[in-house]
Every structure is written in structure tokens, then in C-alpha cells.
Amino acid sequence: MMDLRAGDVGVLLAGAGVVVTLAVWGWGGAHGDTVVIRAAGKVIETASLTRARTYAVQGPLGTTEIEIRPGRARIARDPSPRQLCVKQGWLTQAGQAALCLPNQVSLEIRGRAVAYDTLGY
Structure with a gap:
């Protein structure tokens, strides 16, 4: 069995810290500032994420119902049978989407x- 010395523990902790920092920085992404709402492939509205509001979008x-709050947006209600887009919850980062x-x-x-x-890499 190996005995860990104080220097070994320090190196392991520093390495773990670097890995966590790079993971958060690399996959964290920037917070979004606008939301794009589409229906049948056409842009219905492009709105800022600075003001709270609600949109009702008609589909087949x-x-x-789309709910926007400062810094985030979500699909609050939808008539789709499985409710997958509603279950995605609040979206905050640039590049996120609910379909x-x-x-x-x-x-x-x-x-x-x-x-x-990672899927587009």
C-alpha cells in the first residue's frame, strides 16, 4: 500500500481543481440575452430576456404558453401528449432550446x- 505525503495530497487536490475549473469553463457557456420563438418553422417573436412577459403561440x-422572466425562459404549457418541452424547465444559457x-x-x-x-464537435 502507498503512503501519501502532504505534497502528494496537494498535487492531487490541485489537479482535481484544474479539471473542475476547465469543465465549468468549457461547458458552462454564456448566459443568453434574447429568446427566439418559432411556430411552424417561422420566427414569431424575438424578445429580450430582461423583462417578464408571457406569450401564447398557436400550433396545430x-x-x-411561453413564459419569460429576467435571464430565463421556458415553455410553461403545451398541448403535446408527452410534455417533453415543458419538462425541460427554465432555459438560461445561449444555445439552449426547447422543442x-x-x-x-x-x-x-x-x-x-x-x-x-459535444454533439456538434
Whole structure:
């Protein structure tokens, strides 16, 4: 069995700190400043994330309710059967999106810098 000395523990802690810092910095992304709302592939509204408001967007299945609060946005209600876009919750970072495919409504957060996307790499 190995005995760890004080210097060994310091090196391990420093290495772990560097890994955590790089992970947060690399995948954290910037906070968004605008939200783009689409219905049937067409942009319905581009709004700032600085003011609270609610939008009702019509789709083939009914009305999707989009809620915007300072610094975040979400799909609050949707008539889609599985409610996947509602379950995504609040979106805050640039590049995040919620898609209600059955009702053809989407919500995308935009900002100056987009978060690192491992799928698009």
C-alpha cells in the first residue's frame, strides 16, 4: 500500500481543481440575452430576456404558453401528449432550446457566446 505525503495530497487536490475549473469553463457557456420563438418553422417573436412577459403561440394541436422572466425562459404549457418541452424547465444559457415537435413550436436562447456542444464537435 502507498503512503501519501502532504505534497502528494496537494498535487492531487490541485489537479482535481484544474479539471473542475476547465469543465465549468468549457461547458458552462454564456448566459443568453434574447429568446427566439418559432411556430411552424417561422420566427414569431424575438424578445429580450430582461423583462417578464408571457406569450401564447398557436400550433396545430392548440396553444403553447411561453413564459419569460429576467435571464430565463421556458415553455410553461403545451398541448403535446408527452410534455417533453415543458419538462425541460427554465432555459438560461445561449444555445439552449426547447422543442414542442407535435405542436411545431420552439424556443431558443441566444447570446453573444454559445455553450460548447459535444454533439456538434
